[in-house]
Amino acid sequence: MEEAHPTSTAEVAEVLGDATSRGLTVVARGRGTKQGWGMPPTSADLVVDLSGLARVLDHQAGDLIVDTQAGALLSDVQDVVGTERQRLVLEETVPGTTVGGALATNTSGPQRMFFGTARDLLIGVTVVRADGVVAKAGGRVVKNVAGYDLGKLVIGSYGTLAVITEAVFRLHPLPDVERWVVTPVDGPGRAHELAQAVVHSQAVPWAVEVDLPASGPGTLGVLLGGKAEGVADRAETVRRLLGDAAEVTDTTPPGWAAYPAGPVLLKLTFALSGLRDVLTAAREAGVHVRGSAGAGVVHAAADDAGALDALRAVCARHGGSVVVVDAPDDVKQAVDVWGPVPALDLMRRVKDQFDPEHRLAPGRFVGGI
Amino acid sequence: MPGMPGVDAVTQRARELIPPEGVITDVARLRTYECDGLSHYRVVPALVVIPEDAAQLAGVVGACAEHGVPFVARGSGTGLSGGALPHAEGVLVVTSKMRTITAVRPDDQRAVVEPGVINLDVTRAATPHGYYYAPDPSSQQICSIGGNVAENSGGAHCLKYGFTTNHVLGAEFVSPQGDVVQLGGIAPDTPGYDLLGAVVGSEGTLGIVTSATVRLVRLPEEVRTILVGFASTDQAGAAVSAIIAAGIVPAAIEMMDALAIEAAEAAVHCNYPDGAGAVLVIELDGAAVEVAAEYDEVERLCNDNGAFEQRLATDPADRALIWKGRKSAFAAVGRISPDYIVQDGVIPRTALPEVLKAIAELSGTSGVRVANVFHAGDGNLHPLVLFDESKDGEAEAAEEVSGAILDLCIEHGGSITGEHGVGMDKARYMPRMYDEADLDTMQLVRCAFDPDGISNPGKVFPTPRLCGEVPGRHKGAHPLQEAGLAEVF
Numbered sequence: 001m002e003e004a005h006p007t008s009t010a011e012v013a014e015v016l017g018d019a020t021s022r023g024l025t026v027v028a029r030g031r032g033t034k035q036g037w038g039m040p041p042t043s044a045d046l047v048v049d050l051s052g053l054a055r056v057l058d059h060q061a062g063d064l065i066v067d068t069q070a071g072a073l074l075s076d077v078q079d080v081v082g083t084e085r086q087r088l089v090l091e092e093t094v095p096g097t098t099v100g101g102a103l104a105t106n107t108s109g110p111q112r113m114f115f116g117t118a119r120d121l122l123i124g125v126t127v128v129r130a131d132g133v134v135a136k137a138g139g140r141v142v143k144n145v146a147g148y149d150l151g152k153l154v155i156g157s158y159g160t161l162a163v164i165t166e167a168v169f170r171l172h173p174l175p176d177v178e179r180w181v182v183t184p185v186d187g188p189g190r191a192h193e194l195a196q197a198v199v200h201s202q203a204v205p206w207a208v209e210v211d212l213p214a215s216g217p218g219t220l221g222v223l224l225g226g227k228a229e230g231v232a233d234r235a236e237t238v239r240r241l242l243g244d245a246a247e248v249t250d251t252t253p254p255g256w257a258a259y260p261a262g263p264v265l266l267k268l269t270f271a272l273s274g275l276r277d278v279l280t281a282a283r284e285a286g287v288h289v290r291g292s293a294g295a296g297v298v299h300a301a302a303d304d305a306g307a308l309d310a311l312r313a314v315c316a317r318h319g320g321s322v323v324v325v326d327a328p329d330d331v332k333q334a335v336d337v338w339g340p341v342p343a344l345d346l347m348r349r350v351k352d353q354f355d356p357e358h359r360l361a362p363g364r365f366v367g368g369i
Numbered sequence: 370m371p372g373m374p375g376v377d378a379v380t381q382r383a384r385e386l387i388p389p390e391g392v393i394t395d396v397a398r399l400r401t402y403e404c405d406g407l408s409h410y411r412v413v414p415a416l417v418v419i420p421e422d423a424a425q426l427a428g429v430v431g432a433c434a435e436h437g438v439p440f441v442a443r444g445s446g447t448g449l450s451g452g453a454l455p456h457a458e459g460v461l462v463v464t465s466k467m468r469t470i471t472a473v474r475p476d477d478q479r480a481v482v483e484p485g486v487i488n489l490d491v492t493r494a495a496t497p498h499g500y501y502y503a504p505d506p507s508s509q510q511i512c513s514i515g516g517n518v519a520e521n522s523g524g525a526h527c528l529k530y531g532f533t534t535n536h537v538l539g540a541e542f543v544s545p546q547g548d549v550v551q552l553g554g555i556a557p558d559t560p561g562y563d564l565l566g567a568v569v570g571s572e573g574t575l576g577i578v579t580s581a582t583v584r585l586v587r588l589p590e591e592v593r594t595i596l597v598g599f600a601s602t603d604q605a606g607a608a609v610s611a612i613i614a615a616g617i618v619p620a621a622i623e624m625m626d627a628l629a630i631e632a633a634e635a636a637v638h639c640n641y642p643d644g645a646g647a648v649l650v651i652e653l654d655g656a657a658v659e660v661a662a663e664y665d666e667v668e669r670l671c672n673d674n675g676a677f678e679q680r681l682a683t684d685p686a687d688r689a690l691i692w693k694g695r696k697s698a699f700a701a702v703g704r705i706s707p708d709y710i711v712q713d714g715v716i717p718r719t720a721l722p723e724v725l726k727a728i729a730e731l732s733g734t735s736g737v738r739v740a741n742v743f744h745a746g747d748g749n750l751h752p753l754v755l756f757d758e759s760k761d762g763e764a765e766a767a768e769e770v771s772g773a774i775l776d777l778c779i780e781h782g783g784s785i786t787g788e789h790g791v792g793m794d795k796a797r798y799m800p801r802m803y804d805e806a807d808l809d810t811m812q813l814v815r816c817a818f819d820p821d822g823i824s825n826p827g828k829v830f831p832t833p834r835l836c837g838e839v840p841g842r843h844k845g846a847h848p849l850q851e852a853g854l855a856e857v858f
């Protein structure tokens with residue numbers, strides 16, 4: 001296996017152009033924090049290490065945008081934009097994540113409930129195609145409907161369509177204050193009722209997170225942010241909804257924005273009204289669940305993939321899916337990591353157009369793409 | 370239809386699938402579909418079909434695929450870029466009989482609707498449950514969700530709540546081969562490529578949406594709408610910057626200049642402040658205490674920047690009147706000019722003063738009047754370029770000014786369209802914004818979805834890409850090791 005260490009989009013283009021003429025398979029890497037996610041590529045002749053594209057290129061505070069190279073650490077981007085009291089609401093769920101890594105795997109944290117995910121924040125993207133051609137889509141303005149939105153296609157594509165080298169994001173102001181309202185919950189039923197109460201309130205919750213261990217009580221946490229007076233009032237509204245045991249705090253609750261830990265990490269999605277059933281199934285399967293009750297996305301940590309079918313059945317009933325995000329290779333080989341994928345035929349056609357020789361992370365993605 | 374055997378075959382198939390009133394071949398009736406909201410482009414389609422459901426629609430598209438006949442989707446025909454302009458040898462597929470709201474699911478914060486459903490009707494259906502559909506184009510009383518999805522439409526409130534693409538979670542979609550496929554769904558993050566993200570905003574060039582699953586947003590506890598008068602657009606622009614810099618994200622910040630105000634007054638008597646060189650319409654929404662606090666700050670910031678009058682709408686009637694002036698602005702310029710071009714461009718918001726000055730200069734030197742209406746919060750300009758068709762050379766001069774405004778947007782790092790789309794009208798401007806490789810790459814998506822190029826051909830891209838061809842291959846090895854870019858391990 002070879003490694004390349006480009007430091008600019010032009011150099012990535014050169015590297016991929018060369019790989020094309022030599023017929024090499026290519027895997028892109030940021031800092032490697034999620035390199036094990038998805039299926040292991042069936043071949044990787046060349047690793048393109050993007051940690052040399054680490055510069056935050058331009059922060060326009062007045063326009064609430066930032067332009068960054070893809071190998072920059074998410075935390076570095078936050079440091080830069082933070083100097084003007086702004087932030088990129090793409091939370092770091094895996095420490096040490098790069099911008100490109102977060103985009104390619106489409107990670108998201110608690111505040112997706114209010115601010116959305118990468119697809120809602122990325123306004124411009126530069127990619128290098130498998131054949132070394134550099135292409136841009138979108139731009140540097142928040143509002144723009146000129147041309148196809150290629151950014152959406154590369155988000156969550158696990159490096160199988162193109163190598164992301166540069167990204168422009170919309171930013172949000174840093175809130176003056178943040179408050180969490182946290183309450184213990186004894187099980188799925190209570191967690192569901194309280195989550196629904198907050199989700200449908202007018203308190204403008206930024207996040208509604210559930211954390212339910214394999215057994216015993218768990219917690220429900222609600223984040224509110226904004227101007228001091230407003231937040232105090234909203235927090236009080238939420239505290240009343242959550243009941244006597246709820247507490248308002250200005251410290252981040254333990255485990256907030258982190259995936260639950262275990263050898264097998266599953267991502268479960270479902271329509272909001274399915275929360276109770278999903279949590280109940282997780283309990284029965286003995287897995288620890290944590291995540292966005294308010295967005296219909298939670299992660300589960302398990303010792304093995306034994307619960308996969310049962311969880312898939314319940315999530316499917318609520319319009320969602322279960323993906324094996326990370327697991328030891330033998331587990332991944334034994335199960336269907338991605339589960340059923342609608343429109344797979346169209347996805348293959350997209351892949352065939354972008355990477356006709358299937359040289360970008362072959363086999364890593366859905367349906368063997 | 371002589372000389373169009375493909376269309377004849379599709380017509381025959383359509384008659385088998387669709388009740389007679391939904392298959393139109395009569396020239397007089399075909400002509401009623403010859404244009405969309407951009408009425409100076411006109412083409413009479415060879416056939417119009419009005420299917421009642423996805424199966425009928427897919428059947429017609431399948432027949433088009435079989436016979437190589439182009440098709441164009443049409444919702445309400447309010448598009449302003451000629452996106453729904455028919456194809457002379459093709460089929461216009463109209464969604465006006467697919468208007469069922471299939472489900473309203475407040476517990477899941479979702480609604481499922483057919484493509485012909487009118488934007489405002491989604492909100493009407495959701496409001497009894499305490500919810501609404503956030504994207505609100507000014508045409509929301511007539512435009513369709515299918516058209517919104519195709520154009521990735523925005524509205525006054527997208528500053529805070531985002532555009533159509535942020536609110537469409539799933540779609541049933543008929544591919545240009547006539548296959549019905551599911552994209553996304555009621556739950557987020559469907560595994561696989563985000564094809565839905567590519568389809569939204571693709572202006573009907575990738576296929577036809579037959580159902581959309583949209584996000585419903587909780588109605589805010591409090592809404593405050595403020596009308597603020599300034600002596601100049603510079604002052605109003607400075608106030609906008611100050612509000613954003615204070616970390617406030619209003620639901621909407623709209624600006625109108627003196628000429629736009631004059632037009633709105635003439636048309637709807639919205640009673641905007643006398644003698645204003647610019648007005649801002651600012652809307653704050655959210656939890657009551659928060660909105661009250663933000664309001665105090667916004668009021669102060671407007672005063673600091675020279676506001677001479679501020680009016681807070683306290684009841685729904687007042688609020689509606691303020692919005693009426695703004696939302697009727699396009700049609701209103703009809704009162705002060707026989708003809709006008711609605712331009713749609715985007716600039717980084719901070720470039721506003723500079724660009725407005727340049728537009729004023731353009732207007733001054735050319736003698737073409739320009740009324741400015743815009744979504745000031747996100748830099749989306751809608752200059753209304755006024756002219757009189759009956760006067761020699763005026764239309765050309767207006768066209769020239771309108772194009773020059775787009776160049777200004779591009780020069781300032783903006784976009785040639787923020788919400789009205791590229792369509793027929795702006796395809797020729799695409800190469801000014803994107804280079805050949807960019808456009809070629811976008812068209813890879815087109816080739817994946819529609820290799821035969823029958824879905825709304827001629828829109829968005831100035832030149833179609835041949836889908837078989839393999840682009841720009843790099844031949845010969847690069848001495849990467851020498852360059853220090855690659856190492857072998």
Ligand SMILES: Cc1cc2nc3c(=O)[nH]c(=O)nc-3n(C[C@H](O)[C@H](O)[C@H](O)COP(=O)(O)OP(=O)(O)OC[C@H]3O[C@@H](n4cnc5c(N)ncnc54)[C@H](O)[C@@H]3O)c2cc1C
Binds near residue numbers: 513516
């Ligand atoms: C007075 C006025 C005000 C407006 N204000 C705004 C505004 O504030 N914001 C804004 O964004 N726009 C605005 N518009 C533009 C227009 O209303 C929007 O673009 C709207 O989304 C078009 O919807 P429609 O149903 O009329 O679509 P049409 O005009 O019928 O079609 C538009 C495009 O969508 C395609 N299409 C239609 N249905 C489908 C489908 N089911 N599947 C795939 N493709 C489809 C068509 O092929 C075409 O390319 C305004 C227009 C007018 C006339």
